């Protein structure tokens with residue numbers, strides 16, 4: 257969004273902006289400001305003479321060198337994060353050009369994992385608000401608040417909203433979580449060229465159960481326990497209604513909702529608006545991209561897989577839903593495919609007798625109790641009992657306390673001999689040496705994806721997995737990890753992070769002006785990502801490098817546009833999907849600014 261009234265003409269590198277803003281209004285608007293790069297005519301027309309030093313430097317390069325030096329001079333990743341985001345608040349082109357130039361290095365700092373630290377420290381480090389804050393305490397003002405952003409119907413392509421109940425794997429961070437919406441949007445722009453001036457980050461403040469925040473005098477959000485049921489649904493309803501009314505062309509992206517709300521929200525609105533849930537669908541798709549390549553390298557087929565998932569929440573179930581569908585596409589019945597999946601969560605292996613206390617999306621995957629009647633049960637330790645914290649798990653807590661014991665991951669791996677092991681449990685160290693060695697002894701190329709973020713929550717490190725499997729494991733992780741050299745082979749660790757998929761998916765949906773985002777569009781995106789990886793070398797990464805994200809995202813977007821057209825959900829008139837994507841991409845270059 258621009259200060260004052262703005263008119264943007266031309267696309268790609270031919271963009272031009274004209275504005276009613278003048279003087280400091282221009283310089284203080286990060287969307288318009290280009291510092292010394294304003295030329296004499298612009299300075300005269302926009303009332304900037306005397307407000308800038310007289311030197312004119314139109315070249316972005318010296319500014320980039322200077323910004324990068326300052327960035328590198330920051331002592332910690334959190335300081336670097338803060339520096340980069342202050343640059344963003346001053347000059348958004350420079351911020352995105354800097355990230356683009358140093359994508360591999362900066363993405364983990366601007367975004368995950370450092371964004372987790374920034375969220376934990378939000379009250380201390382925020383300087384100016386970004387995005388729109390909607391609150392359960394003011395549901396009747398939701399539309400007005402969104403309108404106050406100052407954009408008109410044609411100005412916005414995308415809104416990312418969070419209620420911050422489950423930020424990454426670090427839990428409930430209340431209003432601090434706005435940074436995840438902001439961060440996800442920055443990745444859209446850096447990775448796929450979605451115009452950063454045509455998006456809105458949204459914080460849906462439904463309260464927080466984070467005691468630390470509730471007692472922090474600096475906390476910026478509603479100081480009350482999280483609401484649920486009708487009150488919560490009313491906030492979401494008001495948001496969707498307002499967003500659809502004010503920005504009817506915009507796509508809605510849902511991020512880091514709690515496990516009890518995430519699927520419900522998607523199911524409720526998905527049929528009537530272009531939207532997707534990144535943690536379920538985006539994660540499912542990027543994981544599938546990694547799995548497509550891993551299954552190929554393992555020289556097995558999708559019909560042969562046995563999949564064990566640790567952590568059957570939003571991400572874990574999003575992944576198995578897509579894996580089950582893939583097995584069905586390879587000829588298994590839905591029941592046979594489901595029977596090749598085991599989910600282990602806090603109460604251990606999910607089984608039929610737990611069904612009425614599980615979430616609806618976990619229920620299809622429960623195992624029959626008689627099938628596991630003679631499986632070893634381990635006592636449920638105090639930590640785990642305390643951790644059985646979902647309301648839905650109240651009964652299970654009692655059961656565990658009564659000494660029933662649980663069927664843990666080690667037992668499941670021993671019994672099932674999985675070909676694929678996925679970690680979305682938010683719990684580090686859960687893929688132990690014993691577990692990995694058991695799996696590696698039974699399967700030639702064990703496929704093991706510890707996906708929990710940020711880095712310190714990964715279920716195992718790639719180095720451990722490759723050591724314990726003697727170099728045979730096919731590994732991808734949620735957060736970035738270094739290459740691992742084992743017995744002379746350098747294993748490049750692909751990052752199965754939805755950041756490698758959702759930007760291209762979103763760009764494709766926006767270019768197609770898709771009326772819905774279908775499962776087939778998401779699958780097309782997953783295949784497009786998988787195809788971009790080069791598997792030729794031993795130890796090759798299962799996924800394309802994040803350094804190549806812009807190229808990957810264009811390819812993904814094109815595949816998504818094609819699928820949207822094929823399925824009849826594209827409302828834009830498109831002859832050539834490649835060209836349509838190309839001309840829609842925003843690039844961080846200074847464009848001429850003139851006066852209205």
Ligand SMILES: NC(=O)c1ccc[n+]([C@@H]2O[C@H](COP(=O)([O-])OP(=O)(O)OC[C@H]3O[C@@H](n4cnc5c(N)ncnc54)[C@H](O)[C@@H]3O)[C@@H](O)[C@H]2O)c1
Nearest residue numbers: 424425515539567569570571601602681708709734753754
């Ligand atoms: N790589 C990616 O792209 C990606 C995407 C989404 C989520 N994630 C990560 O996955 C993790 C889970 O995210 P989510 O959104 O699904 O959260 P969630 O809260 O919906 O699910 C987490 C699940 O793990 C279970 N769990 C917790 N401790 C466990 C333990 N010790 N053993 C077994 N199960 C346990 C919880 O009960 C819950 O069901 C997070 O760390 C998140 O960062 C990664």
Ligand SMILES: O=C(O)C[C@H](O)C(=O)O
Nearest residue numbers: 368424425535709753754
């Ligand atoms: O944000 C990420 O890095 C991936 C994912 O959406 C998560 O919640 O962990």
Ligand SMILES: [Mn+2]
Nearest residue numbers: 424511512535
């Ligand atoms: Mn997420």
